[in-house]
Amino acid sequence: MxxxxxxxxxxxxxxxxxxxxxxxxxxxxxxxxxxxxxxxxxxxxxxxxxxxxxxxxxxxxxxxxxxxxxxxxxxxxxxxxxxxxxxxxxxxxxxxxxxxxxxxxxxxxxxYGAAVKSTIVNSNAVANEYLLQKQENLEVNIQSISKDIFEYGLKNNLTRSELQRIIKNNFEIKKLEDIFVFDISNDIIAYKSLKNGIENFLPPNNNIINIINSGKIYINQKNNNILSAYYKLPFLKNTYLLINDDINETIYNHLFETAKAITAYKNLENxxxxxxxxxxxxxxxxxxxxxxxxxxxxxxxxxxxxxxxxxxxxSSQKVSKGNFDAKVSEINDYDEISLLLKSFNKMIFEIEKQQKKLIENNVEIENRRLFTEAVLASLSTGVIALNKNFNITLSNESVKEIINKSEKEIIGKNLFDIFPTLVDIKSKIENNKNNNLTKQIEYNINDNIKNLFIKIATEIKQKNIIGYVVTIDDLTSLILAEKHAAWSDIARKIAHEIKNPLTPIKLSAERIEKKIQDNKFDKNNFISLAKTISSQVDDIGKLIDEFSSFARLPEADIKKDDFINILNECFNFYANAHTDINFKLENKYDKIICPFDRFQMSLVINNLTKNAVEAVSKIKNSSIIFKTSLLEKSFKIDIIDNGIGLDMNKMSKIFKPYFTTKEKGTGLGLSICKKIIEDHNGKISIKKNSSTGTTASILLNL
Structure with missing residues (x-):
């Protein structure tokens, strides 16, 4: 549109x-x-x-x-x-x-009919009659009150209290809103009000005074719901009577609106x-x-x-002259005309398509041939085409380079003659029409072993096998690079694990040196430090022995032992080595017997404690808490510090190899700890504390 x-x-x-x-x-x-x-x-x-x-x-x-x-x-x-x-x-x-x-x-x-006019006029008459009746009742009541006061005054001495009593009696009998007796100065002598106040007292002006001084009753409307009557008491000098009665506000509003309607109606009628x-x-x-x-x-x-x-x-006239671009603009409606236009455009398209089909087919065939040759020539992967008898009908240059054979030595040969190690999967290839089969083999070329990855795909037409396509990838260099990378990774891990026990050895040696310099020869202390050095050296020796034997981290030698023992050893060592840190052990169990490798689990506790020590090394009032808790089928060890904590954005990466937040860290400590705990079918986690610091938790099965 x-x-x-x-x-x-x-x-x-x-x-x-x-x-x-x-x-x-x-x-x-x-x-x-x-x-x-x-x-x-x-x-x-x-x-x-x-x-x-x-x-x-x-x-x-x-x-x-x-x-x-x-x-x-x-x-x-x-x-x-x-x-x-x-x-x-x-x-x-x-x-x-x-x-x-x-x-x-x-x-x-x-x-403007008679019925409408009659209704409006009658409504106004009814409202006026109500107001007139209220005024008449007000005149009767004010004269009656004046008469009661006059009769009492003839027989008795009329005091202020007696006057108040007469007003009260009339107020209750006549059910009025207010009664006020006042003098010429508008000072109230006696009154009775439904609201117990004088807020409805409206002093008369000079015009009203002149009227009531002549002996007449003056009726005034204060607002929409109060009608007032003024009268002079003839037997009392300069004394006046005011009474108020309520008016139905709804009726008064109707009266007012009816008057307006009559005025508007008469204007419209004119x-x-x-x-x-x-x-x-x-x-x-x-x-x-x-x-x-x-x-x-x-x-x-x-x-x-x-x-x-x-x-x-x-458009039909243009198409008849051979112009197939003369299509009709289609509309979006879903009716017969829209269908007619779409059918017309489709007819033009089909005619043009049939006219160009032969040329397009020839061009497509040629382009496919050129493209296939270009792809096969540029691929580093070897590609072989086989007939249904597994005889080679086509191969690219990469095949010749990988297996070091000429085209004459390849074309026409059977695949299994060139690759004898593939014979065992021949039956699988014939039975698995819809699946690709892969196999990695070692291929000997002049005493030079190559690692080849071979993938065989079945070519099917009308549910019958018409041939096969084989791809060959030379993985020799890749596998060699992976081996070098693996050895490099192992070397880094071993170096890191050797470095861990060197720290307590160095600390113990420094403490021995300091005590000698200070001439403090404590035999028990020296023996304890010497045992620590000896123990850590034994650990290094054991690690090196295992590495020499298996060229990898020692396998876990899991036996039932007391876990509290190695926890106490680690706690005592670090508590003595770092006296500036407040170490605390919260443990209520004498023993916790469970299956674990003592050496590997000692590595984990030492590594986590070392990380906690480094985290609190630069803060005041530093503290590290070792906490144990026994569950139904497992127990938990928490190492809690109040250090600098971890960045929440890096929390998901801390167990990845080579990821570290330290300037000189290798990033292997926590990954090795995780591997050891997983080998023990346990769980390890590190989380940020709600206030400051970090909590490292280990969960092991009993």
Whole structure:
């Protein structure tokens, strides 16, 4: 849908909304009917919209005549569609206009009918009668109270307290809102109020004083729900009486609204003829607008139907002259015309496709041949094509280089004659039609052994084997490089593991040297340090012996032993070696017997403790806690420090080989620890503490 079409439909929607708004505003009760200027603006806006619609319709009619003079074959079909849609749209539209006009006239007549007028006038009379009755009751009550005061004053001495009593009795009997007795200075002498206050006391002005001094009763309305009466007590000098009674606020509001409605109704009744003329004009404009919109939509629908058929005629003429690019623009509708256009374009495509098919096939065959030759020549992988009898029909240059044979020595030969070690998979190849088979073999070329990776794929056509494709990769260099890398990795790990016991040896030697320099010859201390050195040297010797024998880390010699023993050894050693660190052992078990390799597990505890010592070495009040806990079928060892902690982003990499956060670290310590724990079917984890530091945890089975 183009911008022009979108703009047209937006204008139609705006016009419809404008006239719909006009209709709603002209409904009974709308304030618009009271404002002539608003009515005039509505007429002006609707007139402008109708003129624009009429202009669009005239433009469409002129375009039809222009196209007809140019002898366009499509214009005839377009005119037929227009006539059809015009008849279809005019019938319902005219019917709706006539029915709406009748209802409109009836509605205007009902607005000013006798029933409506009688209802409004009677409502006002009822409300006025209620107010009049309230005023009469107020006059009777104020005269009655005045009489009671007068009669008591003739017989007795009228004191302030007696006056208050008389007012109270009348207040309770007559159910009034307020009663006030006041003097000429508006000072209240006695009162009784429903609200127990004088907030409803409204002092009379001079005009009211003059009226009540003449012996009359003055009635005034304070607000929507209070009616007040003033009266002068004739037997008391300059003394006045004020009583208040409540009015039903709802009735009063109805009275006020009814008065307003009567005034508005009389004004509208006087202007009835003018309003009817204005409403009729707007209704005529609305009807014309609806008619024009129907015609314009009919024109649009006619154009939408005739345009694709006209385009189809033009494209057919071009295709008949051999122009296969003359396709018809397809529309997105799911109707017969859309299907016709798609079928026409598909027919052109099929004709063009058949015309070019032979040329394309020849080009494709040639390109495939060139591409296959180029790929086979550039591949470092050897490729061999076999027939169904496993005889070689084709090979690339890489095959000759890998097996050191000429083309004559390869072509026509049987695959299993060249590679005798593949004979054992011949039956598997014939039975596994849908699977590729692979095998790694050693191939002897002039006493030079090559490692070859061979993959055999079956070529099937109509469920029958027609041949095979064999690929050969020379893995000799890759395997050799992997061996070198493996040895290098082992060497690094061994160097790291030898370095661990060297640390306690060095520390023990330094302590011995320091004690000798300080002339502190403690035999037991020297023996303990010497044993530590001897023990660590034995560990190094054992590691080197194992490496020499197996060229790898020692295999775990798992036996049942007391784990608390090696934990105490490690704790005592590091606690004595690092007196500046607060070491703490939280253990409530004398023994924990479980299967483990004493030497390897000692490596793990020492490595984790060494890491904790390095983490707290640069902080004050450093501490390391060894904590044990016994579970149902396992036990747990936690080594907790308050050091610098670990970066959460690096937590997932800490057990990977060669990953380290230390400047001179090898990145093998934790990976070796993880390997040892896994060999013991245990679990190891390191997590950041909630406050500071890190916790290393080991979980072993009992």
């Amino acid at each position: 183009n911008l022009k079409t979108i703009s047209f439909y937006i204008f139609i929607i705006i016009t419809f909304i404008s006239f719909l708004g006009t209709f709603i505003l002209l409904l009974p009760g709308s304030e618009l009917v009271k404002d002539k200027s608003s009515l005039g603006l509505l007429l002006l806006l609707d007139t402008i919209l109708v003129i624009i619609l009429a202009s669009l319709l005239i433009r469409q009619i002129l375009l039809i005549f222009i196209n007809k003079r140019k002898d366009y074959s499509s214009s005839k079909l377009y005119i037929k569609f227009i006539n059809l849609f015009t008849v279809i749209s005019l019938g319902p539209t005219i019917g709706v206009v006539i029915i709406a006009a009748l209802f409109f006239n009836l509605e205007i007549a009902n607005w 202007k009835n003829s003018n309003i009817q003329i204005s409403f009729s004009m707007i209704f005529v404009l609305f009807s014309v607008c609806l008619l024009l919109i129907s015609l314009l939509l009919g024109f649009r629908m006619a154009g939408k139907l005739s345009e694709p058929i006209s385009n189809l005629i033009k």
